[in-house]
Amino acid sequence: xxxxxxxxxxxxxxxxxxxxxxxxxxxxxxxxxxxxxxxxxxxxxxxxxxxxxxxxxxxxxxxxxxxxxxxxxxxxxxxxxxxxxxxxxxxxxxxxxxxxxxxxxxxxxxxxxxxxxxxxxxxxxxxxxxxxxxxxxxxxxxxxxxxxxxxxxxxxxxxxxxxxxxxxxxxxxxxxxxxxxxxxxxxxxxxxxxxxxxxxxxxxxxxxxxxxxxxxxxxxxxxxxxxxxx
Numbered sequence: 001x002x003x004x005x006x007x008x009x010x011x012x013x014x015x016x017x018x019x020x021x022x023x024x025x026x027x028x029x030x031x032x033x034x035x036x037x038x039x040x041x042x043x044x045x046x047x048x049x050x051x052x053x054x055x056x057x058x059x060x061x062x063x064x065x066x067x068x069x070x071x072x073x074x075x076x077x078x079x080x081x082x083x084x085x086x087x088x089x090x091x092x093x094x095x096x097x098x099x100x101x102x103x104x105x106x107x108x109x110x111x112x113x114x115x116x117x118x119x120x121x122x123x124x125x126x127x128x129x130x131x132x133x134x135x136x137x138x139x140x141x142x143x144x145x146x147x148x149x150x151x152x153x154x155x156x157x158x159x160x161x162x163x164x165x166x167x168x169x170x171x172x173x174x175x176x177x178x179x180x181x182x183x184x185x186x187x188x189x190x191x192x193x194x195x196x197x198x199x200x201x202x203x204x205x206x207x208x209x210x211x212x213x214x215x216x217x218x219x220x221x222x223x224x225x226x227x228x229x230x
Contacts, residue, residue, distance in 0.1 A: 036074035036084075038064055043085045044127075051126040052082060052134040079139055083146045086136040089127045090149035096120050097156045110160040111210045114181050118206050121185030128189075132182060154178070161217060166224045169217060177213040181206060 039060055046054045057071050057078055075081040100116035101109045121128040130136065131150075140146040157174040187193035188202050200208075 035064070035066060035070060039071055039074060039081060040084050040088060043081055044088060047082075047085055047089075047130045048124060048126045052130045052136070054126070055082060055085070057081060079136070082130070082134065082136050083140055083144070086130050086134070086140075087146040087149040089131050090146070090153050092127075093117075093120055093131065094149070094153045094156060097153065101156070101160060108160075108210065108214065109162065110157075110177065110214060111207060113156060113160040114177065114206050114210050115203060117181050118185060118202065121182075122188060125189050128185065133186070161214075164221065166221050169220050169224065173213050173217040173220070176216075177209060180209045180213075184209070 042060050042063060043055045046056075046060070055078065057075075058068060061068050061071050071081070075084070097113050097116050097120075100112045103112065105112055107115075136146065137150060140150075154174065157178055158170050161170050161174055161177075184193060184202060184206055193202065193205075198205075
């Protein structure tokens with residue numbers, strides 16, 4: 001999917017130190033309560049550059065200038081830290097999708113969402129892999145920060161498909177387009193999907209998937225209406 005996330009993206013920020021000038025607080029000086037946010041921010045940066053495998057708590061502690069045990073006062077283990085980072089990634093992903101859907105365009109909302117997801121996945125692949133190619137989601141408990149953030153993203157896909165809701169038809173077709181676009185992102189990132197074989201660009205391929213999904217949902221709703229009228 002294609003992603004454009006700019007203005008509304010949110011990222012964890014390190015608290016500012018008291019200062020009489022514009023000098024930023026050195027990373028190694030933290031007040032109580034700052035370190036958790038700083039760890040998430042630093043881990044996010046590492047994942048952005050190298051994916052989930054780049055996140056190492058010991059290295060982060062050294063980078064932030066704190067003792068090796070200090071991060072564990074905020075995160076039980078690396079998985080807990082990755083869960084917090086992944087939740088932030090989903091929030092930024094949702095912000096990008098929402099912004100794209102809100103932009104005036106002749107394209108459908110689903111088309112805009114799919115293109116935004118594609119762009120996000122290809123441009124920020126380290127974070128995308130953290131969200132969709134790691135065990136963070138599988139390990140997340142129901143009702144956790146991560147589950148809620150991921151659900152918000154999926155709700156945007158449902159919103160892009162629009163009403164009417166007919167049973168679980170929207171959910172089924174949302175999963176279909178979500179899976180298809182994810183496949184395009186992962187194959188393209190690995191250099192396995194150039195579109196040259198069919199003489200089609202990746203964006204055009206995603207648009208084909210969008211149109212197929214919209215048509216399939218429309219036909220499914222019509223069929224459900226006919227069955228209900230019998």
